[in-house]
Amino acid sequence: MILSLETFSPDRIIDISVTLRQGLACWPGEEYWQLESTQQIAKGGSCNLSRATMSLHMGTHVDAPWHFGEGDRTVEAIPLSQLVIGARVLDLTHVEAAIGRSDLEGKLDGIQAVLLKTSDSGRLEALEPFNRDFVHLDESAAEYLVEQNISTVGIDYLSVEGYHVENAPVHHRLLGAEVLIVEGLDLSGVEARDYLLVVLPLKIEGADGAPARAILIDSDR
Template sequence: MKRTWKDVSVPLRDGMVHWPGDPECHIKRVSRMEDGAVCNLTHISMSAHTGTHMDAPRHFIADGITMEQMPFEAVIGRCRVFELDCEDQITADDLKKLRLAPRQRVLFKTRNSTRSWATNEFDKDFVSIRQDAAQYLVEQEVMTVGVDYLSIGGFNKDGVETHQIMLGAGIWVIEGLNLAEISDGYYELICLPIKLEGADGAPCRVVLR
């Protein structure tokens, strides 16, 4: 049976949910053929960390490398989706039950995929990665980590620390995935962020097969 690619990105839309304090997402048609224009033209204004996006080390590391310097092997290749039944945060003890390996690309599916994305309001209680889990991921030398809401770190808990630990160790981070239709297991991953020169992050399209 032919395997099909599954899009695990969230759609970008005008006024969509975003991290509190970040610029809002505005998508507006500024030229319309139905109004007599020769073409349609859309204007987009938003944070680089809107919707499905990647963090570059520069996001929390002052001299960290920027988005256009990302190695393609971090986001193209075999990955493992782990479905975790966590009510609050992913801990080191949760991760020690898994078979993590050096240079592995891992995506964590939690209740965020079905609960947090179901509302246009920001979910302050989304499942995130605790500091000790971030350090464990570094110790296991994983290459890439993906999560199913807007941040690897929690809202008002471990947000800065988790980012500093992981990005400081050179782990590439994918945030804002929707894994609701994805089961635990191995997949092919393609995740290509926009090539924004000097940027600390960038929106991306992510597919699994």
């Protein structure tokens, strides 16, 4: 297929990234977002220049397998085939607490990637305080994703796993099977159907994860 300008016209591209900014919720105990000016034109500098401090797992980001010690693949080694991929958005906004196998069964046929839209979508972008009771995957759902050969799974809050679940079985199962995890998406304005997902984490050598810009390209409109 030859990609035309029309394929990429702005109204077919949906931004599903959270804006990194002051006040954005982050995992308790991790480094929150700070942007610091190091030079300002208004104060006589030759340019405006800043530096940022943040946990690499803030906002929209990916988890590399090494994040939970599954193999040695760090973020710069994640294959592009897991980052630019056909993806289905599933509307799971009715699910309370945990997404289980039965919420996914029969809904993943013929797809390589799935993005889970939950009732938490939009909370990060709205700068709501950290919500410990976010909707997450249980072990049966993680097992089903692996069984279905899903390459990439995304969710709209800060973890695919429940808050402080002992031994992180969902992360281990997914990352151990080299399923790419994308967290902190904003799917609040997205209709549940199939898209082309483009998620591009910063290429940081040796990192356990990285912030990413994520977009969906809607080829059906």
